[in-house]
Amino acid sequence: MDRGCHPQGYGAVSPTPPIDSALRLEYVANFEYSYAAGRFASRFMNALRTEARIQGTRCDACDKVLVPPRPVCGLCLERTAEWVDVGPGGVITGYTVVEVPFIDPMTGIKRPIPYGFAFVRLDGADTNIYHFLEESRHDKISIGMRITAVFKPAPERDGTLADIIHFRAEEPATDE
Numbered sequence: 001m002d003r004g005c006h007p008q009g010y011g012a013v014s015p016t017p018p019i020d021s022a023l024r025l026e027y028v029a030n031f032e033y034s035y036a037a038g039r040f041a042s043r044f045m046n047a048l049r050t051e052a053r054i055q056g057t058r059c060d061a062c063d064k065v066l067v068p069p070r071p072v073c074g075l076c077l078e079r080t081a082e083w084v085d086v087g088p089g090g091v092i093t094g095y096t097v098v099e100v101p102f103i104d105p106m107t108g109i110k111r112p113i114p115y116g117f118a119f120v121r122l123d124g125a126d127t128n129i130y131h132f133l134e135e136s137r138h139d140k141i142s143i144g145m146r147i148t149a150v151f152k153p154a155p156e157r158d159g160t161l162a163d164i165i166h167f168r169a170e171e172p173a174t175d176e
């Protein structure tokens with residue numbers, strides 16, 4: 001009987017399972033895989049990695065610029081028409097300060113708290129991305145505040161939004 005994907009190490013069916021118990025097979029599945037990011041995401045990621053450049057695509061029908069870039073506009077379902085540079089500056093459109101520790105799924109480790117986390121509307125874009133803020137004090141963050149992307153040094157960039165370390169206030173906070 002085919003029990004699905006069990007390339008290695010499956011087995012260990014109890015020889016005398018209770019008649020009313022569910023059949024359980026215990027095994028550790030190790031899958032290594034890679035997948036194609038696609039034409040649009042590949043171009044977006046390469047521009048981040050090689051040039052610290054953030055790009056979106058503009059829809060001809062509604063004139064909105066979508067970031068990250070998409071081949072089809074989610075608002076009017078038309079194909080996007082051209083690539084445009086956005087940011088690295090922008091404004092905060094929503095934010096929170098995270099004060100409860102949890103495992104960062106991107107790194108597998110706890111991120112030190114507190115930290116600011118925001119929706120960011122990059123200059124030239126009509127959609128938000130979300131990202132970390134350098135600032136973590138509630139009273140130093142506000143909706144509409146100008147911020148700019150801080151990129152990792154080129155050798156450390158790998159072509160993801162994590163190539164942006166965080167967003168920093170364009171005007172340094174004052175401690176009044």
Ligand SMILES: [Zn+2]
Nearest residue numbers: 059062073076
């Ligand atoms: Zn559109």
